[in-house]
Amino acid sequence: GAGVSQTPSNKVTEKGKYVELRCDPISGHTALYWYRQSLGQGPEFLIYFQGTGAADDSGLPNDRFFAVRPEGSVSTLKIQRTERGDSAVYLCASSLRHTSETQYFGPGTRLLVL
Amino acid sequence: AQSVTQPDIHITVSEGASLELRCNYSYGATPYLFWYVQSPGQGLQLLLKYFSGDTLVQGIKGFEAEFKRSQSSFNLRKPSVHWSDAAEYFCAVGTSNSGYALNFGKGTSLLVTP
Numbered sequence: 001g002a003g004v005s006q007t008p009s010n011k012v013t014e015k016g017k018y019v020e021l022r023c024d025p026i027s028g029h030t031a032l033y034w035y036r037q038s039l040g041q042g043p044e045f046l047i048y049f050q051g052t053g054a055a056d057d058s059g060l061p062n063d064r065f066f067a068v069r070p071e072g073s074v075s076t077l078k079i080q081r082t083e084r085g086d087s088a089v090y091l092c093a094s095s096l097r098h099t100s101e102t103q104y105f106g107p108g109t110r111l112l113v114l
Numbered sequence: 115a116q117s118v119t120q121p122d123i124h125i126t127v128s129e130g131a132s133l134e135l136r137c138n139y140s141y142g143a144t145p146y147l148f149w150y151v152q153s154p155g156q157g158l159q160l161l162l163k164y165f166s167g168d169t170l171v172q173g174i175k176g177f178e179a180e181f182k183r184s185q186s187s188f189n190l191r192k193p194s195v196h197w198s199d200a201a202e203y204f205c206a207v208g209t210s211n212s213g214y215a216l217n218f219g220k221g222t223s224l225l226v227t228p
Contacts, residue, residue, distance in 0.1 A: 004157075031214075033215060035216075035218075040220075040221075041206050041220055041221070042206075042218030042219050042220050042221050043158070043204070043218045044218070045215045045216065045217065056215060059215070069217075082135070082220050091156075091158070092159075097198075097213070101214075102148075102160055102163060103160075103214075103216065104160075105150075105157045105158040105159075106157060107156070107157040108157065
């Protein structure tokens with residue numbers, strides 16, 4: 001079946017602008033995770049959802065970052081007043097449940113803030 | 115503090131030679147351990163995982179890893195490397211306390227020479 005998809009694949013924006021990044025998980029997966037990967041680093045956890053609710057948002061760097069998953073499927077990561085330091089690849093992953101199930105990653109959205 | 119360490123940033127191996135990539139972790143709770151591979155322009159692909167049971171885990175593409183609780187290690191091995199194995203390798207740890215959100219190491223870049 002289809003894997004995790006993310007759109008757009010690339011996003012270029014200007015400092016101070018608002019951006020939305022979309023993640024479409026594997027059908028039937030109830031757990032959804034967002035990570036951020038800076039150049040030369042491993043992915044860093046941002047937030048995870050179990051169903052519609054954010055079960056853990058401790059990785060969000062500040063209040064400019066927000067994520068939603070209103071129907072328990074597609075999720076949107078929203079970044080307000082973007083800064084150059086927000087430039088990174090934003091990865092989404094899903095798993096069947098929020099247990100020890102394997103997380104399947106999408107290809108990522110590469111965000112560049114000029 | 116919880117941490118995942120991959121001591122080797124870069125490793126160069128001749129094709130056909132054996133490979134070992136190191137991973138050490140520091141966690142209070144029982145960890146769940148993963149190795150992911152990331153090729154240029156590709157998403158993260160799971161190689162193998164350890165949840166419980168046999169401490170020697172077999173994965174895809176001929177990889178294996180051994181969980182050593184006494185050494186807090188989960189090293190990845192392959193007896194004979196192929197040129198197509200050149201990629202970035204990430205060790206990751208999750209715990210039930212974190213909802214299985216993964217904490218990644220910084221990665222090891224593998225170069226395979228003819």
